[in-house]
Amino acid sequence: MHILLIEDDQRISDFVIKGLEENDFQVSLATSGEQARDLISDNHWDIILMDIMLPGVDGIQLTQMIRYKKIYTPILVLSALSDPADKIAALDSGADDYLSKPFHFNELISRINALTRRTKFNYQEKELLYRCGSLALNPDNHQVSLNDNNIDLSPREYKLLLFLLENKNKAVSRTQILNAVWGINYDNNTNVVDVYISYLRNKIDETDTKFIHTIKGTGYMIKD
DSSP, X not given: OEEEEEOSOHHHHHHHHHHHXXXXXXXXXXXXXXXXXXXXXXXXXXXXXEXXXXXXXXXXXXXXXXXXXXXXXXXXXXXXXXXXXXXXXXXXXXXXXXEESSOOHHHHHHHHHHHHHHHHHHHHHSOSOEEETTEEEETTTTEEEETTEEEOOOHHHHHHHHHHHHTTXXXXXXXXXXXXXXXXXXXXXXXXXXXXXXXXXXXXXXXXOOOEEEETXXXXXXXX
């Protein structure tokens, strides 16, 4: 497995690289957003470990750029910023997971393994195309269309729609959605699921077609 570590603090990068190499991972280091940008464009990576506070292009901007270029390599943010607002900003920009510094190294390894397993499953086991009436999602190129017209979704909206389609015609709770789309460590008291359901409805629900249904006392369901 080839990992790109983006970290400008040499003390931290030396520690992380040593630990990862002891666990048989191959690691390359970028010390700035600009250097990382070139490495990401020119190489294939199994996972990206990224600090937020970087010189030049910061981690949030870099993540947005990566997703804008339709590069869907898993991104695990490693940051000393532990405020919920910082986590939300990173996840909403397209990161897949967030681990606050300092962290236990075994947890880092577990997060890496979980993200790579999930990605491997998504690419190898998922259906070629998800459909719900006139709505279609192609997991190979991350394109979503409605009546053959492309729909522009943010990375988080895309993940939410994908999870709903994976569970089509089945009610899923807000907690299930939160865990699958935002991660198990996300604040369960937040209303972010309802907010993003609203965003998604505004983009895919037509006047005569309602895809996403509210299931009272449970959560949501997408159905034909």
